[in-house]
Amino acid sequence: MHDTQRPYDPDPRTHPGLHALAVFELVKGVLALLAAASLEVMGPNPIRRFIDDLIVRFNLDPDRGALPSLLKLINPQAVHLAVAIVGFYAVWRLVEAWGLWRAKAWASWLGCVGTAAYLPLDLYALYQHHGWHTWAVLLINLLVVWVLARDLLRRRRG
Structure with a gap:
């Protein structure tokens, strides 16, 4: 090994980029957990009302288009699936944040x-x-x- 080369130091303090990314991933994970919890608590009805309001507000055809199609897909099972996906994403980000913090x-x-x-x-x-x-x-x-x-x-x- 040359004198200019140092062995890899696993101490995260010597890698400030890892700490910054750990905090970034932590924030994303916490926001995703909040989103998943909010979706689970709210259920499909507020989401359906919001989409209905958009359709009325923009004078869209209530039978055709992306928003009416989306409206037909929103049900309790779809919300539970969305919560599971967002929850998985949150856990992924939180585990990654912990690992990055510890280098x-x-x-x-x-x-x-x-x-x-x-x-x-x-x-x-x-x-x-x-x-x-x-x-x-x-x-x-x-x-x-x-x-x-x-x-x-x-x-x-x-």
Whole structure:
């Protein structure tokens, strides 16, 4: 080993990017848990009323279109399925946050692969919508992948 190379140090304090990502993932996980709990408590009726209000407000055809089709799909079983999916996402993010905070390699893999999976969707969104928010999401996801990939490469060399 050369004098300029240091072995990989698993202490997360030496990797401030991991701590920042851990906090970011923690916030996403907590928000997802709140969303899942809210969906479960509310049930389908407030969602159905909201969509009904949109149809009336924008003078849409109540029998055709995306919103009436969505309205037909909203039922207690669909809400429970949505709660399960959002709950799984929340647990994923919270576990990843814990692992990143403790500088675990599996958490870097989990975050890198999970975030990289969004990149094709981000590029498609950028193609469809050229707004600053679309660019911001793409750049944030690229930054997350870069930080986690860099961590994994350091581990491999270390």
